[in-house]
Amino acid sequence: MNAPAYNFAYLDEQTKRMIRRAILKAIAIPGYQVPFASREMPMPYGWGTGGVQVTAAILGPQDVLKVIDQGSDDTTNAISIRKFFAKTAGVATTTATEDATVIQTRHRIPEAALHANQVLVYQVPIPEPLRFLEPRETETRRMHALAEYGLMHVKLYEDIARFGHIATAYAYPVKVNARYVMDPSPTPKFDNPKMDNCPALQLFGAGREKRIYAIPPYTKVVSLDFEDHPFEPYRFNAPCALCAAENSYLDEIVTDDKGSRMFVCSDTDYCEGRQAAGHHGALSAAPYKDKAQGGANG
């Protein structure tokens, strides 16, 4: 379980203290991007180096870690990060959302409601919501400082002018605590309402861009919109093919080259839990699921 060759959770203690200071500052100013001295991690940028550093800084020996990638516990990214911390920190890992105390996520918020003893760590590729409209970092920082956010609506305006509705489907900009506009990382906008007034602490780490930001528990998070084009979460209009869930975020899976497709929950833990509880969708004929185990460590 443990490997003495590493310091606990890979990073040295001074680095973890530096990251914790950045996290504390981020929590004190909800939505504000705090610069930090991001380290090289033993994985490529884009694999969640920011999230991994935040997780490493907050992880304690008693924590139970869950890692998801696009909602799934069993993709390469999720498995490598989970194994990384199992090896370097020796912490317990789980796939069950309720059992986890720290959940590192890429591009999703779990379907199960989070509770107050949990921390959700997001991996963020580009933390600056204004980046594609204003390439100068000096200028975007000034715009944040002066709360000049007209430009963000220019992007939404462009969407409506081009597509007739706000076509931004992920990384949908939010205003945190009625002050800072924030990029919620590339989560689908379906997940935006879950950030509002959430009991769990939400931390965002961007390794390549060297920024950390946070949403403290029970903070107001509002998705930007127009009066006549209000924010609407998007979801495929179908039940999950495996667990028949009507209210979860779905992945579209192409099943052959003749246009057939199935929709399944992107949150695998949620889907398995429902199947174990006896919910069955149109395609849930897989016999091995009838063991009805669902949840812990697959």
Next chain:
Amino acid sequence: MADQDLLETDQPLLVAETLSKSYGRIAACRDVSFSLYPGEVLAIVGESGSGKSTLLQLLSGQLAASGGQVSYRMRDGVTRDLAALGEAERRLLFRTDWGFVHQDPAQGLRMAVSAGANVGERLMAVGWNHYGRIRESASDWLTRVEIDVARIDDAPRTYSGGMRQRLQIARNLVTGPRLVFMDEPTGGLDVSVQARLLDLLRNLVAELHLAVVIVTHDLAVARLLSHRVMVMKGGRVIETGLTDQVLDDPREPYTQLLVSSILPP
């Protein structure tokens, strides 16, 4: 009400007092003082390097002066020193009560977003939050600057030079500013497009009762648009007066040279 209107035009809008700017030993601008009244168009003419553009940047608060001050009468009627304004106030002033028309429209426009969003940006920046009304206002302004409303969703990079310049003007005027700075607005346009733009500008300025500071090296532009002319040379204002007076009866040798160097068509 009448008193209010009188006060509105009686008090200067922008006052420059002994403005100077030096870069080390080079004095780009020396001891410039003037007052600009609401609805008045002031042309600053002079050759390249005479300090025109530096002066414009000083007046618009984009450059800190080495000496002197610029004060502006805000919408609430209080005249304030621009250097004493906070950055947030100055930027708000810049995108509500002021306009700035650059010589190169690419500097003043967002080339990658549609014309409608370009015009609407200032409105959204002051809190407009209704797509339909923003779009309505944008199409209204496109019509006023003679751009076909059918092109509202095209990016300015698909526009011709003249259309870009007109779009830039619409973008600046949408919040109903009282003062517009223009830096060679007709430079780089061909003659017939220039004439059309000048005609449009003259109408808008009169209609909206705009105060304008326009920097140009083209005396024809000054003649057509401005009420008053300031002639600059070597960073100093060498002659100032009513446009027709200065251009028809120049006093200073340099102004005489400038006026006589216009090629007859």
